[in-house]
């Protein structure tokens with residue numbers, strides 16, 4: 777049976793990479809997919825990963841109707857075995873409903889990828905609806921790390937190097953510094969305290985704050 781799967785995580789945890797891998801593995805076996813995205817950093821109609829891979833995609837902007845698009849495409853003789861929707865946090869609740877109809881009415885697998893919460897720790901509308909509707913929600917296994925070494929669970933926005941908690945929900949940008957408006961992934965504790973790596977005075981992962989317990993030796 778076709779399914780709606782939501783692959784969720786923070787920024788920079790490998791969601792787009794996984795989307796491209798799913799696309800690669802399926803197309804290597806002769807399956808045909810339609811790839812959608814919205815507001816990718818690489819520009820309109822692109823799905824890009826920080827590992828350097830990029831592919832063309834259909835830009836699903838505000839007025840885009842996934843179900844109508846698929847019906848039109850299939851009616852014209854097109855084939856679609858699966859659908860990939862990256863940056864799904866930016867979709868409206870209605871567009872996620874359309875994706876669910878693609879699964880249920882057209883029998884096509886839909887794999888959606890997105891960050892769950894914004895820089896204020898609030899759910900994005902698309903992610904909220906995906907959590908409500910998806911057959912399965914998978915949190916990515918390659919976790920991004922906070923500067924303290926803990927798993928990063930939240931996305932911080934920085935303006936001029938300082939973490940902010942007010943502003944527009946959508947501002948396309950990247951992690952890694954060097955931009956006026958940027959992002960940094962943090963654990964909840966440091967997100968709550970607005971303690972980015974720069975504010976804490978550390979440039980990168982800090983060895984002193986990693987768990988101090990030694991890993992016990994296994995008897996051989």
Ligand SMILES: Nc1ncnc2c1ncn2[C@@H]1O[C@H](COP(=O)(O)OP(=O)(O)O)[C@@H](O)[C@H]1O
Nearest residue numbers: 786787788789790791792793794824825826827
């Ligand atoms: N130079 C690199 N070498 C190895 N892995 C890298 C490198 N740069 C980025 N990555 C990996 O790529 C991940 C980000 O992938 P990406 O698909 O762009 O993330 P997302 O879509 O979740 O924002 C990082 O978490 C890291 O694992």
Ligand SMILES: Cc1cn([C@H]2C[C@H](O)[C@@H](COP(=O)(O)O)O2)c(=O)[nH]c1=O
Nearest residue numbers: 787788891894895931945946947948949
């Ligand atoms: C937290 C947050 C992020 N965004 C933007 C920034 C990026 O363009 C994307 C996330 O892309 P990624 O591939 O997952 O790194 O979302 C935003 O607009 N608002 C936010 O609060």
